[in-house]
Structure formats: C-alpha cells, structure tokens
Amino acid sequence: MKLTATGLAQNAPAPLAFTDTVLRGLGQVMLQDNAYAGLLFLAGIFWNSRLFGCAALVGTIVGTTTALMMGAARDQVRQGLFGFNGALVGIALLYFLDPSPLAWGFVVVAAACSTVLMAALMNAFSTWKAPALTAPFVLTSLLFLLACARFGRLHSTGVLPTAGLPRAAEVEGLVTGATLLQGLFNGLGQIFFQGSLVTGALFALGLLVSSRKAFAAALLGSFAGALVAWGLGAAEPAIRAGAYGFNPALTAIALGSVFFAASRASAIYAALGTIATTVVFAGLSAALEPLGMPALTAPFVIVVWLFVLAGPLFPKLKTPGTST
C-alpha cells in the first residue's frame, strides 16, 4: 500500500481503494481529488452532526456503487467523480426531511439518480469540455424535495423556506466585524449544509492540505460574498449564517484555482464571477420562493458554467497546464 500526495495509489487493494474513492468523492464537493481533504471534510461534518455524517457517507457510497455497477470508467470513479453529488444529495434530503426509514430509502434512490445525471452531463458537456460540477446534486435534490408536496409519507423538518411571492427587501440588522468573520467560516461550512465555525475551520484545513490556492480562493470567495451582500443591503442574519458565502467560495475555488491559470486577467475574471455568484444567489433564492425551495449550489454551477464556456473566446485567460 503506497500513500501519495492525494491519497492511496491507483493500484491499492480493492477494499482500501473503495474507501479512498469515497473520501475523494467527499473531497470533490470542493473540487479536490484528494482523500485527505475528504477525510477532514467528513470529520468536520461528524463534529457538527452524526446524522449528516452518515448521510454523506451513504450518499457517496451509493453514488459510487451505482457507477461501478454500470461499468463506468475506473479512473473517473477512482477520482471520486461519481461520489460527490451523492454526498450532497444525502445531506440535503435529510436536512430538509425527517429521517424516517422511508426517507433513507428516498436518499438511496436519489443518490443513484445523481450518478446517472452526472454521467448524462459529463457526456452532454464533453462537446464543450465543460464540467458538470454539482448540477446533478441540485437537480436531483430540488425534484425529490418538490415531490414531497405530493407524497404524504415524507415529512419536512420545517427548515425549507416558506413558499411565498418575492417582495421588496428592507435592510435588516446591523453588520459588524463579528458578522463578517462568522459569515466567512459559516460560508465554508454551508457548502455541506453545516452551520458551525469549527466545521468551517476543518473544511478550510482540508482545502489547505490539498491546495494552497484553493484554500486562499475559498476564504477570499466566502469573504467577498459576505462583503458584497453587506454592501447591497442583505439581511444580517443571513450574512452571519454564511448564506452569501458558500456559493462564492465554490466559484472562487473553481475559477481561481482549477479552470484558469494564474494571471492578472484571470484574477479579475474570478473576482467578477465571485461577485456575480453573490447576486445570482440572491436572484435564484427569490425565484425559488414561490416553490418554497432553496437555491442550493445552483448559483455556483450556473456562473462557473458560463465563465468556463466563455473562456475559449477570451485569450487573455490561460487554461492551466498541470497545476492544482
């Protein structure tokens, strides 16, 4: 058994390789093909909630197993590409639904579906070499959660937004340094639906272990989200809870450390994308209000898709050779 910089070696024996694959799946939630990062993310979740830790594990295992059963390419499975959407689907469904046995069965079906969606989007987007990101998680979760308005045996935990019509906002509460600091770390935690500063710090550590650039980008992104939201007059409790941080953090990781090489133009581009993600989060939250649904990571997905698709027309942005 050989340890590499990102986890177990490719040729590790089967049961160990599967564990490594699951951990990489958790790492891929923040775009890190790194088992150590995944382990720290998992520790962060378990610190805050055993339920969500188990949900993430079950989702990742089901997603990965579905891909193996259908004969998906080994190297893609091994990178955790068929695990991260299942992880998020598992947490999301049990965050919003009472964890009855039926709800756990619902999670298994949804996680398996998220793997099919992942393969579908990987195929569809290969035309433009664009990534699927967490779109399978977003679509699966929204459709399965919406279905509960028809299915009387699945009960909401009451955390879902109340269905209503969007109205004009008022500035609400006073933003202080504490708001921004808590928003910064909660913003990382919310990537996995966790509202705990310790969890957020463990997530940051996981990123640091995997990539210094991703670590810096995530912190800057979450902070920028909080700042932009503050400047435009968002409600203080939402900023403090990290609601404006998790999507910009992911966008910053993707645009700032994964899809473009470092340059002045790339930095401006990533900054524009991060600001746009904050606005799109607000916009999509309002758009989903009549359905009583959360925006999840849809703002990140939409902005990064568009900014990556636009890349080839903007030669000042360089695509990375072999970097992290």
Next chain:
Amino acid sequence: MKLTATGLAQNAPAPLAFTDTVLRGLGQVMLQDNAYAGLLFLAGIFWNSRLFGCAALVGTIVGTTTALMMGAARDQVRQGLFGFNGALVGIALLYFLDPSPLAWGFVVVAAACSTVLMAALMNAFSTWKAPALTAPFVLTSLLFLLACARFGRLHSTGVLPTAGLPRAAEVEGLVTGATLLQGLFNGLGQIFFQGSLVTGALFALGLLVSSRKAFAAALLGSFAGALVAWGLGAAEPAIRAGAYGFNPALTAIALGSVFFAASRASAIYAALGTIATTVVFAGLSAALEPLGMPALTAPFVIVVWLFVLAGPLFPKLKTPGTST
C-alpha cells in the same frame, strides 16, 4: 398496395401513404412506428370522446403537413416523427380550452409550431444522438396554455389545476387493489388524456400488436408508478385516475424496449428510471402549481433524456442492434 408488419409499404400511392403516415404519427406517441398501433390508439380515443379523436387527427395532420411543406426528409416524415407532437398538442389544448372556432385555430398554429420544435430538437440533439421525444408537445402546450392568462377570448374548461403555492401533502384516501388495477389501465389511457378503462385496454392492445416488449414494459411501468406513489403516500384519487402511471409507462417503454438491449443491467436501469419518473412527476407537478399548469409528459422526457445521455458512459448497458 402492400401491407408490411408495421403498416403500408414505403412506396404506397400518395393518399394512402399519407393516411399511413398519420396513423404512424399516432403510434409514435408511444414510440411505435406502426400504423396498426396508431389505428388502435385512435379507436381508443374515439371510443371515449369524438372531440379528442378529431383533435388528435387534426393535430397529426397539421404537424405532418407542415413538415412536408418545409421539405423535411421523406423517410422521417413517413415514420410519423412529425405527427405525434401535433396529436398530443391537439388533444391537450382542447382538453383544457373550450372548443370554440378560435381555439381550433389556436390548435392549428400550435401543431405547426410543434413540428418546428421537433425539427429544432432533432437538429440540436443530433450532437449526442439523443431523441426529442414529446418535448415539442410539452413546450408548445405549456406556452400556448399559459398565454390564455392574457387572451380573453380563449376560455379554460376548468380542468387546469388551480394556481397556488405548493404545500405539505397529507395521505388521502385508502389505496385498494381496485385503485391499483384502475390506475394501471388509466395510466395507459392518460398518455392521450383519456380516463377510460376500455381506452386503456385498446392502447395496450395497440402496443401488443406492435411490440411485445413495449406492451410488457408499458404495463409494468404504469403499475410501478402506481405502487411507488402508493408507497410514498400519494392521494388515492390521483393514483386511481392514472396520474402516476402515464409518465412511468412511457419511460418504461423507452428505456425497457427502445433505447437499450435486454440485459440485467438494462433492466435495473429501466427500473430506476421508472421509479425516478414517478418522483419527478410529483416534483414537476408541485413546481408548476404556482402557474396552474399540468406537468404533461415532461417527467418522461427529462428522465429519458438523462438516462439516454448517460448511456455511453455505462458500458454495461448495451444499445440495441436491430430490435423492437
């Protein structure tokens, strides 16, 4: 004039060929390039309602004629590919709107548009060899029905869902064997908006004439939809009416008898898709509630698109050689 296993021969004289094309168009609603199936489907509709029988004919004829006028490829027209969306558009608009002369004019324009959409999606999806399915029908019908909220001379029949905000569901009514049996056949009938057991049986017969695999898949799909809906706590009247059956039946036909060759992996895959379709139907119905719109066959379209697009990444699923 020569009769083949699926209808008239390709080189039949013009007026007969056109009739055969229209019947195949009706058959294609359930993915059957088979004039006999189409004839039995038409008989099933007329048994229940002369109005809808005429609407289906007018829609199919207008859709097909539009394609001919624009010079579409003969063999594709001849397979009924430009007829089935028009058929469904015709029934849908007159199911939800009072059949005034203006409404009939509305049907003609909508059916012509559904042919343009069909060509657009055939072109767009050729990149991935993915099928357009009934997406042109869904999009055309939803947009034309939504438009009636602005157009005072088109009156609703009152069958459209009431616009409202989605709320938590309660288990409603007691599901019995009769519920499931009626749901099974009504599920087939609802593919053409018909709530009659005889009509459902005629549709099943049409499928049997065309393909035993499609017949079995449709019955299993409709039944599975009713079972899943029951297990998750859907309302009994909706299950009995076949509301949870028509989309899963279509998904089962598509995944189980058209787009993948028989194998153990394919069977599991089709089963997963069928279950997912039931959930997606519930989800989309809730999502469309603020607009007072029905989900139509959108759940079938979305699930089959994704499951077909994912296919090439799953080598355990084999694509069919020449089978039905």
Next chain:
Amino acid sequence: MKLTATGLAQNAPAPLAFTDTVLRGLGQVMLQDNAYAGLLFLAGIFWNSRLFGCAALVGTIVGTTTALMMGAARDQVRQGLFGFNGALVGIALLYFLDPSPLAWGFVVVAAACSTVLMAALMNAFSTWKAPALTAPFVLTSLLFLLACARFGRLHSTGVLPTAGLPRAAEVEGLVTGATLLQGLFNGLGQIFFQGSLVTGALFALGLLVSSRKAFAAALLGSFAGALVAWGLGAAEPAIRAGAYGFNPALTAIALGSVFFAASRASAIYAALGTIATTVVFAGLSAALEPLGMPALTAPFVIVVWLFVLAGPLFPKLKTPGTST
C-alpha cells in the same frame, strides 16, 4: 478616415473606431451591424429620456471594454457583438431600479457579466451555428432584478409587474385604429423600453438606413403582433403601449431579413414565427407573474433559436448567401 455604407472603415484610428464600435453595438440590438442605425437608435432614446440614453451608452461601453480587456476577437468586437446586451442591461436595470450610485455600480457589473454570457453562448451555440441573440441581456437582467428581493439598498421604481398568480383574462378595453397605429410604433420603441411615437419613428428610420428588408419586417412584425393580440382578446392598453409588438418585430427582422433568404416558404415560416412570438410573449408573461418579472425579449430569443435550429431540416428554407 473612410466612411463605408455601415459606418467607419475597419482600419479607423483607435478612438474613432471605439465610437463606431459602440454605435454598432447599439445597432445590433436590432441585429444591424450599422453605426448610422445605432446613432439613430441612440438619438431616439435620448429624445425620450436622457437617463436611458446615458444608461445605454454606459452599458455598451462597459460590455465592449470587458471584451477588449479579455482579448476577444477584434472583428467580433468591432461588429458591436459585445455591446448590445450591455446596452439593454443598462436601460433595463435603470428602468426598473432607482438610479442611485449603487444602482449605477450594479449596471456596470451586470453589463460586464452580459459580455461573459455572450462569449459563453457564442461558444456553446457554435456547435449548431446558432446565434446568441439577446439571451445574455435577458438572463442577466432577470437575475439581477430578482436579486433586489434580497438586497435592501436597491429600490424598485414601481414599474415591475406585481408578483401574483396567473388568472383567467377578460377582454379589456376597445381596440381601435389608433390602438393599432400607436401599438405599431410603440412596439418598435419598446425594443429599447421607450414608449414614445417619435422614438419609434426614429428607430424605424435607423432600420431603413441600414436595411430596407429589416425596416419592412420590423413594421410588419410589430403590426402582426398587435393584430394577433387583438384577435385573441388581449387588453387594449397593453396593445396600445406596444407590449405585443416589440418581440414580434425582432422575430420578423431575424427570420425575415437575417437568417433566411427570401422565398415563399421563408415568408410563411417567418409569419408563423411572428405569430408564435406573440403567443409566447403572453405565455412567458404569465409564467413570470409569480416572480413579478417582465418577459423582456425572451420570447424573441426562444422562438428565433428554435426556428433557426429547425432550419437545416427544412430544405425549402434557404440560408442567405451575402445579403442584408
């Protein structure tokens, strides 16, 4: 410095070339790569409102500059392709939001984003040689306007539709010759959110300078939209204000003078698209009612996309060689 039939020559000195590019950007709002048309459009806007004139200029300049900073292809920039969405974003945001300094900053970010979206869609749609049209404007404006339901420091001007659930329409008001005539010119004006007959006439003049076919198509399209809306029972004040005219006018320009060569089949096709656009405008307006959002030019974008994508399957429609 050389003047050509469409504006300054390609090799004009930098500051003049930039001015020419901005004017072409304004021209491209109606698909005209023509600086004189752009100048007349700008004059029309300023005639009605200095605020909107400035907003259009700022939006076009920001959009164009973003493309230049990112190294976009000179000839595409020079045709105004990265300006027109910014122009519309600028006007739209300040039409619906109080023009505070913060709102102007919002416009700058949104206009820059519209250029990224333009590049993204140009890349994505190059697979099918389909145009991006004003989709970047529509998406950017809707998301940025929706965001104001979360941001307390951006205030609506009260012109946005009230959020509500769609209801059945009643015929409202009496349509007269004056309704149709005003609707015809306001329909052109509304392309830039201007409700002034003089402005509409200046826009028509701009089109005439650039292309007689585009001029005729726009007038016919706006008039057809008003007629169809009248026939189906739309409200008289909306018809008079040009609400049913601006999308059909754009569709008629696109299908009637840009993407297909003149022929009998093309004329029928453009007429069908223009009628469909009127219906789709009504449908999308109703669909966006729960969000309190306007349909903008989304109906034009959707219909022209589909009708252009369908083109290759309809050989009776000829694509233009070198025409205007």
